[in-house]
Amino acid sequence: xxxxxPTVAGEILPADTVWEEKLSWFDxxxxxxxxxxxxxxxxxLWQLVTGLGxxxxxxxxxxxxTAQELVFVGQSLLSGNYMLAAFWVTAQxxxxxxxxAVGIGVALGVLVGETAFGERAVMPYIVxxxxxxxxxxxxxxxxxxxxxxxxxxxxxxxxxIFPVVVGxxxxxxxxxxxxxxxxxxxxxxxxxxxxxLKIPTGLPQFFTGVKIASISVVAGAIAGEFLGGGRGFGxxxxxxxxxxxxxxxxxxxxxxxxLGLVMFGFVVWVQRRFVFWHRNSTTQD
Numbered sequence: 001x002x003x004x005x006p007t008v009a010g011e012i013l014p015a016d017t018v019w020e021e022k023l024s025w026f027d028x029x030x031x032x033x034x035x036x037x038x039x040x041x042x043x044x045l046w047q048l049v050t051g052l053g054x055x056x057x058x059x060x061x062x063x064x065x066t067a068q069e070l071v072f073v074g075q076s077l078l079s080g081n082y083m084l085a086a087f088w089v090t091a092q093x094x095x096x097x098x099x100x101a102v103g104i105g106v107a108l109g110v111l112v113g114e115t116a117f118g119e120r121a122v123m124p125y126i127v128x129x130x131x132x133x134x135x136x137x138x139x140x141x142x143x144x145x146x147x148x149x150x151x152x153x154x155x156x157x158x159x160x161i162f163p164v165v166v167g168x169x170x171x172x173x174x175x176x177x178x179x180x181x182x183x184x185x186x187x188x189x190x191x192x193x194x195x196x197l198k199i200p201t202g203l204p205q206f207f208t209g210v211k212i213a214s215i216s217v218v219a220g221a222i223a224g225e226f227l228g229g230g231r232g233f234g235x236x237x238x239x240x241x242x243x244x245x246x247x248x249x250x251x252x253x254x255x256x257x258x259l260g261l262v263m264f265g266f267v268v269w270v271q272r273r274f275v276f277w278h279r280n281s282t283t284q285d
Contacts, residue, residue, distance in 0.1 A: 061247040069247040073255060083236070090232035091259060093149055093221040097156025098263065101213050105161045109168020109206075114194065123169075130162040134220075138227035147229045155228075156220035160213035167209020171202020207271040214263040218256060 029037070043063050049055055050062040057065070076083040108126065111118035138155055145151040175198045183193045225234025233252055240248040 058244055058246060061250065065247045066250045069251040070254060073248070073251045077255070086232050086236050087255070087259075089149065089230065090221055090225070090234065090256070093152040093156055093224070093232060094218050094259060094263065096149075096153045097160065097221055098214060098217045100153065100157035101160035101217060102164055102210060104157070105164025105209070105213070106168050106206075108161070109165045109209075110172065110194075112165060113169035113172030114198075119169075126162065126165055134159050135223050135227065138224055141224070142228035149230070151228050152221050152224035152230055152232070155224035156217045159220035159223075160217040163209040163212035163216065164206075165209070167206045167212075168202070170209075171205035172198045173202075174198075174205055175201045203271075203275045207267065207275060211264060211267050211271075214267045215260050218260040218263065222256065 046060075046063050050057065050060060061069075073083060077087060078084075108118075108122065112123045112126070113119070134155070137158060138151075141151040141154045141158075145154060172194075179197055179201075180193065183197055188196070221232070222234040222237070224230070225232050226238055229235065233256055237249055237252050240246075240252065
């Protein structure tokens with residue numbers, strides 16, 4: 001609206017009568033400044049709590065002690081010792097679980113979103129299973145598949161399937177009614193409508209579910225190692241916690257969060273490559 005004065009009945013309105021949305025200084029801060037400021041505030045509060053002795057260092061170590069442990073774990077990963085081997089095991093569980101979750105989730109999502117049988121008969125069972133405490137299935141997966149990597153992959157995939165199913169089904173229902181009628185009027189088959197209309201239209205919803213799965217799959221893999229043994233980072237965290245080495249626990253958790261961020265970032269990158277026409281306020285700076 002630069003250079004254009006709003007008018008009513010041909011008369012120019014004064015500038016102070018024109019409504020404009022004004023952001024506060026807090027909301028107008030650039031994202032990097034906001035993130036750094038929030039991190040500094042969090043670290044300052046953390047240091048204050050531990051420095052004043054309000055919490056025992058056994059329960060909550062100070063940020064400097066945690067930073068030292070972060071450096072030690074990072075050096076161990078770069079040196080290629082047992083920590084790198086453990087991280088590689090967890091990374092395999094996460095990646096394989098994610099691939100399986102996406103594959104099965106898309107298949108079930110298409111069944112639910114494209115057929116009345118799937119929506120009426122299959123979806124209630126999927127919802128019922130999702131309401132169950134999934135971690136309680138860990139002993140069953142261990143009994144069925146043993147203490148190896150397979151049981152952890154299965155639990156990671158099991159925990160991550162539901163968001164993919166919901167995102168896929170919601171995406172297939174996102175196509176505009178007029179567009180569906182147009183495809184039907186030109187004689188497009190059900191398969192052609194699915195491939196050329198419903199899937200492209202529903203990709204944003206699909207990737208929303210996949211992004212949720214890319215985060216939850218890490219939690220599933222670690223939960224499987226906690227409850228079913230293993231040789232990954234989950235086992236290292238369990239051992240460190242049993243020794244009350246909380247700085248080591250914190251550092252391992254942070255590196256696991258980096259793994260989750262890498263998974264999430266990869267999905268976002270793929271989304272921007274394949275859904276380049278869709279931009280929302282959360283992806284714009």
